[in-house]
Amino acid sequence: MTRILLIEDNDELRENTSEILQMANYSVIAAENGKEGVRLAMEQKPDLIICDIMMPVLDGYGVLHLINKNPGLASVPFIFLTAKSERSDLRKGMEMGADDYIPKPFSDIELLNAVESRLRKTSLIRKNYEYTEEGLNAFLKDAKSSLEDLADNSELQSYKKKQVVYREGSYPHELFFLKKGKVKIYKSNEFGKELITDLLTDGNFFGYTALFDDAKYAETAETLEESDICCISREDFDRLISNNKEVSQTFIRLLAKNVSEKEQQLLDLAYNSLRKRVADALLMLQEKYKKDNDKTVIQISREDLANMAGIATESLIRTLSDFKSEKMIEVNGGKITIANEKKLSSLVN
Amino acid sequence: MTRILLIEDNDELRENTSEILQMANYSVIAAENGKEGVRLAMEQKPDLIICDIMMPVLDGYGVLHLINKNPGLASVPFIFLTAKSERSDLRKGMEMGADDYIPKPFSDIELLNAVESRLRKTSLIRKNYEYTEEGLNAFLKDAKSSLEDLADNSELQSYKKKQVVYREGSYPHELFFLKKGKVKIYKSNEFGKELITDLLTDGNFFGYTALFDDAKYAETAETLEESDICCISREDFDRLISNNKEVSQTFIRLLAKNVSEKEQQLLDLAYNSLRKRVADALLMLQEKYKKDNDKTVIQISREDLANMAGIATESLIRTLSDFKSEKMIEVNGGKITIANEKKLSSLVN
DNA sequence: CGCACAATTGAGAGTTATCAATTGCGGTGG
DNA sequence: CCACCGCAATTGATAACTCTCAATTGTGCG
Numbered sequence A, B: 001m002t003r004i005l006l007i008e009d010n011d012e013l014r015e016n017t018s019e020i021l022q023m024a025n026y027s028v029i030a031a032e033n034g035k036e037g038v039r040l041a042m043e044q045k046p047d048l049i050i051c052d053i054m055m056p057v058l059d060g061y062g063v064l065h066l067i068n069k070n071p072g073l074a075s076v077p078f079i080f081l082t083a084k085s086e087r088s089d090l091r092k093g094m095e096m097g098a099d100d101y102i103p104k105p106f107s108d109i110e111l112l113n114a115v116e117s118r119l120r121k122t123s124l125i126r127k128n129y130e131y132t133e134e135g136l137n138a139f140l141k142d143a144k145s146s147l148e149d150l151a152d153n154s155e156l157q158s159y160k161k162k163q164v165v166y167r168e169g170s171y172p173h174e175l176f177f178l179k180k181g182k183v184k185i186y187k188s189n190e191f192g193k194e195l196i197t198d199l200l201t202d203g204n205f206f207g208y209t210a211l212f213d214d215a216k217y218a219e220t221a222e223t224l225e226e227s228d229i230c231c232i233s234r235e236d237f238d239r240l241i242s243n244n245k246e247v248s249q250t251f252i253r254l255l256a257k258n259v260s261e262k263e264q265q266l267l268d269l270a271y272n273s274l275r276k277r278v279a280d281a282l283l284m285l286q287e288k289y290k291k292d293n294d295k296t297v298i299q300i301s302r303e304d305l306a307n308m309a310g311i312a313t314e315s316l317i318r319t320l321s322d323f324k325s326e327k328m329i330e331v332n333g334g335k336i337t338i339a340n341e342k343k344l345s346s347l348v349n
Numbered sequence C: 001c002g003c004a005c006a007a008t009t010g011a012g013a014g015t016t017a018t019c020a021a022t023t024g025c026g027g028t029g030g
Numbered sequence D: 001c002c003a004c005c006g007c008a009a010t011t012g013a014t015a016a017c018t019c020t021c022a023a024t025t026g027t028g029c030g
Helices: A011-023 A034-044 A060-069 A087-095 A108-121 A133-145 A208-213 A234-243 A245-271 A274-289 A302-309 A313-325 A341-348 B011-023 B034-044 B060-069 B087-095 B108-121 B133-145 B208-213 B234-243 B245-271 B274-289 B302-309 B313-325 B341-348
Strands: A003-007 A027-031 A048-051 A078-082 A100-103 A156-159 A164-166 A174-180 A183-188 A194-200 A204-206 A220-223 A227-233 A297-299 A329-332 A335-338 B003-007 B027-031 B048-051 B078-082 B100-103 B156-159 B164-166 B174-180 B183-188 B194-200 B204-206 B220-223 B227-233 B297-299 B329-332 B335-338
Touching: A003 A011, A003 A034, A011 A027, A011 A108, A027 A034, A034 A048, A034 A060, A048 A060, A048 A108, A060 A078, A060 A087, A078 A087, A078 A108, A087 A100, A087 B108, A100 A108, A108 B087, A174 A234, A183 B245, A194 A204, A194 A274, A194 A302, A194 B245, A208 A234, A208 A245, A208 B245, A227 A234, A234 A245, A234 B245, A245 A274, A245 B183, A245 B194, A245 B208, A245 B234, A245 B245, A274 A297, A274 A302, A274 A313, A274 A335, A274 A341, A302 A313, A313 A329, B003 B011, B003 B034, B011 B027, B011 B108, B027 B034, B034 B048, B034 B060, B048 B060, B048 B108, B060 B078, B060 B087, B078 B087, B078 B108, B087 B100, B100 B108, B174 B234, B194 B204, B194 B274, B194 B302, B208 B234, B208 B245, B227 B234, B234 B245, B245 B274, B274 B297, B274 B302, B274 B313, B274 B335, B274 B341, B302 B313, B313 B329
Parallel strands: A003 A027, A003 A048, A048 A078, A078 A100, B003 B027, B003 B048, B048 B078, B078 B100
Antiparallel strands: A156 A227, A164 A220, A174 A204, A174 A227, A183 A194, A183 A220, A297 A335, A329 A335, B156 B227, B164 B220, B174 B204, B174 B227, B183 B194, B183 B220, B297 B335, B329 B335
């Protein structure tokens, strides 16, 4: 429930106002002077603060000043509620960083509307995008939709097979969106051995880690087949991230998930046998390439598949033929189909 | 430079106001009607919008409505500037989500103060915390400092050696702060083999990935020695994250850095020889345990060290004695000192 | 002093990479 | 239409690396 801190020294007004707010289904924390109000704000972390200006002990301006000094509270919406209706008083309140200023006497509806609009403004009521990459994509699409009229076609680039989108060590200037095609993300070590850290299909964003990290790319992105890639300028992206709470929180979740996944991969790479790693890679690919239609066909070069599992190409090939003779997969002309998923995944766990 | 979009149909007022803002060193984008204003807002993404209400083509309310519908612009501060000074007009503007409402005629200083206070409010002027874990810690300390009077000692817990702080698979309820001591973060596979993914010393936060990810812990945290650990409740943390742009952005950067690091670890684990992995682990420990004083002593059990490198304990021990005979490290009674850092790091690269 | 546990050493087995050779396949030019 | 080229895929043999198991030594603590 949304919690509102009400700071007002007049007993009658405080109780009346409190009642109104409660009827509107807010949880009210009441304080009868500024000092008490600040204490409660810090202790309770309300979602919104309504505060009188003229009070004994500590006046409203003092309360606002103290609240603003606290990083955890500075962005809580703050509404002044006061008999001082002079223009200069109003300006002073707003200039100090209040979000609204309601002169007494006020009507119930004025108060409730003010509260509601401030809560809406700080996105306490927000759309619920899912915290997955898909959800994020949906969101960004949403966010971008209004911009799409402006986005001229020069932003859409066509890449041929095996073209590098960005290279390890270069500086990021944009966020990429893979409209169509396949892209591998990989790092390579001093001997040129590659490890594929991610494999992207239609509708995915990539290249954001370096943007956030404010660093050079730590990996290389290369197309596996003909692809159409959209570029979103760094500026647009930064603005979206910094102005939009939902986007930044979604990205936090996305990144956190990413960290968890990478940790799991670390564990697998460290201790799993080659067989398990191959099985893992195959299952992951199956997951990525899955279509609505019946059989998922995995099409990827032996070398890339080996680089996903972090093993030598020859070892991969031998393992694949083992799997084939064990009837877990089928191979025809480079294309792999998983024939017995159950058996294959039993290897992994 | 901060860019302000000024939407005003009166030529004279628009030019005057524009001049004032430019003198205050803002970059001004001027629009002479609402429609044009909305177009420019979407195209230019200003940092703040000042808008008249009564205009031909599209009035100020319409502009605000359209702006609010665009996720990338909804949080841009919006100031109404209008001759309509009736209380009801003011309320309507604020209720629609404007951030300030300045009745004409207004003084230069009123305008500039309003602009500045709104920009301050949206943290466009912000403290520069560094984007490192240390910077984050400094920030959170700052954020918490005002709370510390309230934090009673029950939040501080003492752990003995080898105690589990949280276990893989359990649900997170708080963020942990390691005040004193050492903690290892590890995952283990089906055969009970551990891989240490992180090692923490004094002054570090941990356990946040699961909080963000909104999932069960994917790893276990265990003390390596007697430790004092502070617990910050999930609620406090969530509030701080969701209300504070700087915190959330700092966390984004932290997590992005985390992802990059893990990817590097993946590459190392996949293709590096055992010798390299051990050298890597030693150098990392040296980095972590570095004190102001001369020699950094690494104190960790052979088993844990092996689990950091992802190798068998016996293999680790053999490699350590190799390193010792090659004069790269010194060992006395379990304690390891790096004797020739240059030679050791030459192994890694 | 002895117990429990950590560290070390040795031998051998198992796994995986490497190198070299061979086969298969798609496209291309004659 | 076919031979041929270049590259990917495959196979084989071997070497290198790392783990495992078992035995032994060392060490801190009650």
